Amino acid sequence: MQTVVLAAGEGTRMRPLTANTPKPMLPVAGKPLVVRCLEDAIESGASRVVVVVGYEADAVRTAIAERDWSVPVETVTQTEQRGTADAVRTARSELEEAPFVVLNGDALYDRESLEELYDSDAAVGSYRVENPSSYGVLRVTDGRVEGVVEKPADPPSNLVNTGAYVFPAAALAWLDVDESERGELELTDVLQRACETTDVRSIPFDRWLDVGRPWELLAANEWKIADLDREVGGDVSDDAELRGTVIVENDATIEPGVVIEGPAYVAAGSHVGPNAYVRGTTYLGPDTRVGHGVEVKNSVVMADSAVPHLTYLGDSVLGEDVNLGAGTTVANLRHDGEPVELTVKGDRVSTGRRKFGIVCGDGVRTGINCTINVGIVLSAGATVAPGETVLRDR
Numbered sequence: 001m002q003t004v005v006l007a008a009g010e011g012t013r014m015r016p017l018t019a020n021t022p023k024p025m026l027p028v029a030g031k032p033l034v035v036r037c038l039e040d041a042i043e044s045g046a047s048r049v050v051v052v053v054g055y056e057a058d059a060v061r062t063a064i065a066e067r068d069w070s071v072p073v074e075t076v077t078q079t080e081q082r083g084t085a086d087a088v089r090t091a092r093s094e095l096e097e098a099p100f101v102v103l104n105g106d107a108l109y110d111r112e113s114l115e116e117l118y119d120s121d122a123a124v125g126s127y128r129v130e131n132p133s134s135y136g137v138l139r140v141t142d143g144r145v146e147g148v149v150e151k152p153a154d155p156p157s158n159l160v161n162t163g164a165y166v167f168p169a170a171a172l173a174w175l176d177v178d179e180s181e182r183g184e185l186e187l188t189d190v191l192q193r194a195c196e197t198t199d200v201r202s203i204p205f206d207r208w209l210d211v212g213r214p215w216e217l218l219a220a221n222e223w224k225i226a227d228l229d230r231e232v233g234g235d236v237s238d239d240a241e242l243r244g245t246v247i248v249e250n251d252a253t254i255e256p257g258v259v260i261e262g263p264a265y266v267a268a269g270s271h272v273g274p275n276a277y278v279r280g281t282t283y284l285g286p287d288t289r290v291g292h293g294v295e296v297k298n299s300v301v302m303a304d305s306a307v308p309h310l311t312y313l314g315d316s317v318l319g320e321d322v323n324l325g326a327g328t329t330v331a332n333l334r335h336d337g338e339p340v341e342l343t344v345k346g347d348r349v350s351t352g353r354r355k356f357g358i359v360c361g362d363g364v365r366t367g368i369n370c371t372i373n374v375g376i377v378l379s380a381g382a383t384v385a386p387g388e389t390v391l392r393d394r
Contacts, residue, residue, distance in 0.1 A: 001118055001166070002098060003046040004091045007034045007105030008054025008078040013212045013344050016361030017319050019380040022056040024105045025063060026217055027285055027302060029224035029265055030247070032063050033211055034105040036224065041103055042071055044111060045118030050091040051105065054078040083184030084163075089175040097169050102187065104163040108220055110207035117164055122194060123201040124148075125164035127208040135160035136188055138202060145200040148188050162208045165191065168198055213344055214317045214359045215351040221300055222281040225263040234266070240273070267303075280315075297332075299357070316357035319364070319380065327369035328384075332357040340375045343393050351375070 011023030018026075024034035031039075038049060053060045053075050061075050078090045088102055099121065103109070109125065117123055124145055126138050132155040139146040139156045148161055167190065177189040194200050211220045230245050234252035244262030248254060252266045255273030260266070264278055269287035272278065276290045280298025284290065288301050291309035298315045305322040307313055313324065314332035332355045334340055340356035341348045358372050361380030366372070372390040382394050 001045055001047055001101050002095055003041050003049045003101040003103065004088050004095070005034065005037055005041065005049055005051045005103050005105045006084060006087050006163075007037075007060050008052045008057070008081055008087055008090075009106070010055040010081060011106070011212075014214060014217070015345075016377065016379045017214060017217070017317065017359065018055075019319075020056075020362050021320070022053075022059055023211070025056070025059050026106075026211070027283060027300070028108070028211075028217070028220045029228060029283065030249070030267060032060075033108075033220070034060060035063060035067065036108065037103055037105045038064070038069070038073065040109060040111055040114055041101070042069065044114040046101065047071055049073045050094045051075045052078050052087045052090050054081050054087075083180070084187035085175050085177045085185040085190055088187060088190075089185075092172055092175060095172060097172065099166060099168050100172075102163075102165045102167065104210070106211050107163055108207075108209045108211065108223060109162065109164060110205060113203060113205040113207075114164070117166060117203045120166045120201050120203060122168050122198045123166040123203045124191060125162035125205050125208065126159040126202045127162050127205045128158050129160050130158070132158045132160050137161070140202045143202055145191075145195050145202050147192050147195050150188065159202065159204075161188065161191075162205055163210070164203075164205075167191075167194060170197070213349070213351075214342065215353055215356055217300060217317055218281075218298070218315070218356075221265075221283045222263075222298075225265050225281050225283060228263070228265070230262070234268075237273075285320075298355075314357050315353070315355045316359065318360045319362040321362055322360045322364045323366070325366045325368040325370065325384075325386065328366045329371045330357040331372065331374045334374055342375045343377050 007024040011018035025032045136148045137155045138159045174190045180186045232248045233250040234248045236254040237256040239256035240254045240258040246262040247265045249268040251268040252270045257275035258273035261279040263281045265283045267286040270284045272290045277295045283300045285303040289306040293310045296313045300317045302320045305318045311328045339350045358376045360378045363381045364378045366384040367386030370384045370388045377393045
C-alpha cells in the first residue's frame with residue numbers, strides 16, 4: 001500500500017538535541033529514527049513510500065538516498081510546517097487515487113501491529129495508556145472508531161491515537177481542512193471525517209513510542225538495542241569482557257580492562273577504555289571516545305563526543321561533539337526518589353523516570369571535576385567551568 005511518512009517537523013520538544021539535527025535523524029540503535037520507520041513500513045506492506053521533509057531536509061534526504069530500498073522511496077518538501085494535514089497534502093500530487101497509509105517518521109511501532117494496520121481498508125493505530133489526557137484520545141465502540149478528542153480533561157477512553165492511519169482514497173480530497181485552535185492544519189480532522197463516512201477500525205498496538213522528548217530517545221534505544229543479536233567486530237582486546245547482548249561495529253576499538261554489560265551498542269570508529277565500564281542500555285555513536293576509569297550507564301552518546309577519563313555518566317543523552325572534562329560527575333537520582341523533571345519548551349515536565357541525568361546539546365564542554373545535577377539541560381555550545389556545580393539549565 002502507498003505510504004506517506006511525515007518527517008518535516010522541527011522537533012522543538014527535543015531541544016537542544018535538534019538545534020542542528022532534525023528529530024527523524026536522531027540515532028536509535030545505530031540507525032536514524034526515520035530509517036527505522038521506513039524499514040518497518042516496507043516490511044509491513046508498503047509498496048511505495050513518500051517521505052515529507054522540511055526542517056534540515058538535506059540530512060533526511062541524504063540518509064534515505066544512502067540506502068538501497070526494496071520499494072520506491074522518494075521525498076517531497078513541506079516548505080512551511082503548518083501541520084500534519086498540510087504535510088500529507090504536500091505529498092498528495094505523488095499519490096494515486098487509492099487507499100494510503102500515513103505514519104509519523106519519529107515514532108516506533110511494533111511490527112506485528114503495523115502489519116495488521118496495513119491489512120486494513122480504513123484504520124487508526126491505538127495504544128492503551130494510564131493517563132490519556134495528554135494525547136489525542138479515540139472514541140471507540142466495538143472496535144469501530146467514532147472520533148478523536150484532543151487532550152480532553154475527561155477522556156472518553158484510555159486508547160490514544162498513535163499517528164498511524166489507513167485512509168480511503170476519498171481522503172485525498174479531504175486534506176484542505178481549516179486551521180485548528182492552535183493554528184495548524186490537523187490530520188485528525190481528516191480522521192474525524194473518515195469516521196463519519198467510513199468504517200474505521202481501531203488497531204491496538206502492542207508497543208508504540210512517540211519519540212518526542214529526550215528521555216523518549218533513551219527509551220527508543222532501550223527498546224531497539226534489546227531486540228538486536230550479539231555481534232562483535234572491530235578490535236577487541238582479549239582482556240576485555242563483553243557480557244550479554246553487545247554489538248561492536250567494525251573499526252571500533254575495545255581496550256584491555258573494559259567491561260561492557262549488554263544490551264549495548266558501540267558504533268564504528270569508537271574507542272573504549274582502557275579500564276572503562278559500560279552498562280545498562282548504552283549507545284555509543286560513531287567516533288565516540290570513552291576513556292580510562294569512565295563509567296557510562298544507560299546513556300546515548302552521539303557521534304564525535306568524548307567522555308575521556310575518570311567520569312561518571314548515567315541515564316543521559318549527549319549530542320554530537322560533546323566533551324566531558326576529567327572528573328565530571330553526573331547525578332541521576334533525586335534524594336526524594338521522585339521522578340526527575342526536565343525542561344521542555346520552557347516548562348518543567350516529569351520524565352516519569354526515577355533515574356535521569358542530563359541532556360547536552362552539540363558542542364558542550366565541561367571543565368575538570370565539575371558536578372551536574374539531575375535533570376539539567378545544557379544548550380548547544382554551553383560550557384561548564386572547572387570545579388563548578390551546575391544546578392540550573394544553561
